[in-house]
Amino acid sequence: MSDPTLKIENARFVLTLDAERRIVADGAIVVEGSRISRVGKSADLVDVATDRTIDASDMVVTPGFGNGHMHISYAHATRGIFPDDLGRAYLPNVFRLQSAMTPEEEYYTSLLAITELLMYGTTSFLDPGSTKHVDACMRAYEETGCRIVVGAQVADAPNPLNLPVYSTSRAVDVMRSTIDEFDGALDGRVRAWAMPFSAEYASDELLIAAKQLADDRGTGLTLHHSTGPDAIAASMSEHGVTPTERLEHLGVLGENVTLAHGLGLDESELDSIARSGASVVMCPTAAIKGGSGMTRTAKLPEMLERGIPVGLGTDAGNNSNLLETMRSMYLAAVLYKDGRQDVSMVPAETAVELATLGSARAMGLGGETGSIEVGKKADLVLFDTRRPEWRTLFNPVNNLVYSADGRSVHTVIVDGRVVVEDHRALFVDEWELIQRVQRIGAGLMDRAGVSFAPRWPVV
Secondary structure: OOOOEEEEEEEEEEEOOOOOOOEEEEEEEEEEOOEEEEEEEHHHHOOOOOOEEEEOOOEEEEEOEEEOOOOOOOHHHHOOOOOOOOHHHHHHHHHHHHHOOOHHHHHHHHHHHHHHHHHOOEEEEEOOOOOOOHHHHHHHHHHHOOEEEEEEEEOOOOOOOOOOOOOHHHHHHHHHHHHHHHOOOOOOOEEEEEEEOEHHHOOHHHHHHHHHHHHHHOOOEEEEEOOOHHHHHHHHHHHOOOHHHHHHHHOOOOOOEEEEEOOOOOHHHHHHHHHHOOEEEEOHHHHHHOOOOHHHHOOHHHHHHOOOOEEEOOOOOOOOOOOOHHHHHHHHHHHHHHHOOOOOOOOHHHHHHHHHHHHHHHOOOOOOOOOOOOOOEOOEEEEEOOOHHHOOOOOHHHHHHHHOOHHHEEEEEEOOEEEEEOOEEOOOOHHHHHHHHHHHHHHHHHHHOOOOOOOOOOO
């Protein structure tokens, strides 16, 4: 039996993100099974017979966006509870809440978060090991059709975050078993990586073993990795090198390694990353809400000048308080123009590349997603431009970055499967799910003893 075929035709514009960065006006895309088989003008593909045709008149079609750092499972249950000035007390409270979650609760909160991601155009994401019950959440990954990188975050050093501290051998076993069980699941839509939480809470032995595990299994490794003057001074005192140079000297950096956040890196650390081929995922939504001074402490333009692969993420829904990758794309385009007082910084075209090709590369998916090209996976987003924020429409890249947001996402396709249509998720009763997660959040805060009332009186 042949694979089902799908054609998208009459698109106002198709942003291919191919090597020439072609924008196809009045474009069409043919999908066979899970992959793109043809891309061109609608007039040139009019005679192609397919099982289903989607009329994309007045729509802009883009590759699916990638979110390279997104704590998916626990955040939605307690979204919005934390005051802005909680500071360092934020993370211990987060992990206290996470540790209290049951498998069923984590399934439903993951399902809601993925629903939001997909409805706003994100088709693939990396959860940096914070999902506690991956086996239970596999049902959410299957139902939603998303593409996801999972893992188990581990630490073998004391930490102030309420992270469990394993022996080094146990930490390696946890990562190995997670990779062995989940890597390649759901017809390859699920990948599993080695995920030490950060180098700060990991011994040299754990970091080396994690990289070896990623190499041996043909998968990847990700770390939370921000430095800054205090962290650099502490690392110099303990190890004689900066935190990033420590990773380089241990042989832990490489093309299958993704460093999340990337705040506070100095010039020598950028050189280490550039030499290694590692990727960096930046989360501007979280960075600016956390008051990091991103345009001073995160050298995005300098990374791009060095050829460092950079993708985008949002962190958690109770940290940045949002999951929409497009918001990070917008911020990447505007923050450095203002912070460096230079309007040439991070053009709109570069911002789109970061959210698509860059994020795909950072998640180890560069050969499969991130652009609309023959042979690549059919992960596609159709934006409805019959909305006021899209008009007038002459340059679809500028409109996508500076004017549009996820509310205009009309249709989303992952792996050739339509998962969002006419602004509705097809795999879930959204309102019923929202109400269930609301109840889960109330119970979770009660059990964990974590609650912050609104500062204004509720009467």
